[in-house]
Amino acid sequence: MGATLLGDGSIWTIVFLVLAIGAALSFEFVNGFHDTANAVATVIYTHTLKPTPAVVWSGLWNLIGALTSSGAVAFGILALLPVELVLNVGSTAGFAMVFSLLISAIIWNLGTWYVGLPASSSHTLVGSILGVGLANSLFGPAHSITEGVNWAKASELFAALLISPLIGFFGAAALLLLTKFLLSKPELYRAPQGQAPPPGWIRGILLFTCTGVSFAHGSNDGQKGMGVMLLILVGMLPGTYALNLQADPKLLPAIEQAAAALTHDFEVRQKGESIHGQKARDILANYIKPTGKFDSDATASVSGLSDEIRRRVHGLDGISGLAPSQRGELRTDIYLVSKAILKIERSGNMNKNPDIYKMEKQMASASQKMINFIPVWVKVAVALSLGLGTMIGYQRIVKTVGERIGKQHLSYAQGASAEAVAMGTIVLADHFGLPVSTTHVLSSGVAGTMAANQSGVQMATVRNILAAWVLTLPVCTFLGALLFALLLNGATLIGLR
DSSP: OOOOOTTTTTTHHHHHHHHHHHHHHHHHHHHHIIIIHHHHHHHHHSOOOOOOHHHHHHHHHHHHHTTTTOSSHHHHHHHTTTTTHHHTTTHHHHHHHHHHHHHHHHHHHHHHHTOOOOHHHHHHHHHHHHHHHHHHHHHTTTTHHHSOOOHHHHHHHHHHHHHHHHHHHHHHHHHHHHHHOOOOGGGSSSHHHHHHOOOHHHHHHHHHHHHHHHHHHHHHHHHHHHHHHHHHHHHHHHHHHHOOOOTTHHHHHHHHHHHHHOOOOOOHTTTTTOOOOOOOOOOOHHHSTTTOOOOOOHHHHHHHHHHHHHHTTTOOOGGGGGGGHHHHHHHHHHHHHHHHHHHHTTOOOOOOHHHHHHHEEEEEHHHHHSOOOHHHHHHHHHHHHHHHHHHHHHHHHHHIIIISSSSSOOOOOHHHHHHHHHHHHHHHHHTTTTTOOOHHHHHHHHHHHHHHOOOOOOOOHHHHHHHHHHHHHHHHHHHHHHHHHHHHHHHHHHTTT
16 A cells, blocks of 8 residues: 555644645535525525525525535545545545645636536536546556546446436426416516515525525535545544544444454355455455456455454454554455455355345444544534635626526526425435535526526526536546646655655
8 A cells, every 4th residue: 555644643744634624625615606605596686585694594504414414425426536545545645636636626616606607516526536536547557547437436426417407407397387387376476576575475485495405405515525524534644533433332343243254254265365464455455446356365355354353343342442553554444345345245256145144234334334424523614614605605606596597587486496406306316325516406497497487598608507517527537637647746756755
């Protein structure tokens, strides 16, 4: 595995930690310009709430959404990252990865915000990660782009990012038509008049949809920054953040039992042969890559590392009883064994014995709770960054959503329909651990209501939004790859690598 550049407690650890977390929070701050601004667009544009209370209200529900999020989206995004960089984020290449993917995403988000285009922070981060993965694989010994990206996971994320705007367009159009059929209230279908607020019952509807989108956005979109921040903390302060120190102590006996069963099963396959230590970690790190092949070394390595996991957790009353210096290594072993077993199972090479299958699931479930966690302070910091970004940059996006998508101004019913569908789409995606773009779902929902209402669509704006949507992935992929190459080569020139 790669060498660690910094150690816990050094002055350079603190400097790089502050810079890296600052970059992650800056990404979420800029994210607020786009995605969270969409959540408050309708309530501000329709004068349901004044800008300041609208932003504060949205920020509060972003915070609640972030605090109650499962973390599934965060770890789904991180699954795209190159395995060797995830395992060695404290190395020079790991720092280059973190800074290049965050800076490239920030650059694109700022550029599209400046011209008032609703762009997707999900697309920017995914594109930047792909760029880093591709550049890392080309600089690696294999010089192959197939190793740098988990293309199976990438295709899953692409599908979510592609389908969700279509759901927004057709779902919002259908909901508006259904509302017109069920509610014959003319005031609901009018555009805002001057600075006058809508009738109380309409304000209630719009406040509800704003609240729902804000909550859903916090629970889904906020997780992107959370995942990156956790990766930074694990790499730089493994003694504190490699494992969930607040995890239920009952997880340790479950991990020990499962590790013992897996050790025995894989030893039997290898007729007692096991591979331990760093050699086993290197073998499994290569095996769990997209191009990794199942062989006897992988089997022997699963056996060896499972045994090391069992021995490390044996007799512990809680994870805090493990020496801080050993926590990073235990996390690595749990991560590699879990990923390897999942891949072995998917390839059809797993033991079909029900007892072994049960132990495999027990290991997966317990280990995920041990290593996939988001500290509360990280959730709070991300939510606050989103809210502050919204407060400063909401005007440009609000104007685009309210006035520049349709040829007529947005009506109350159109705004509520678009936000209701956006809320439902994001909540559904969150359930499946998939990232979606609040920006694209909501702006396509507004366009859908304009089409259903026969209000007309301003094609120039739609073309610009589509151009941003199409260009985001390739541009951010290029930026991510370029910055990674520059940072890595720069580190080599000054002797840090």
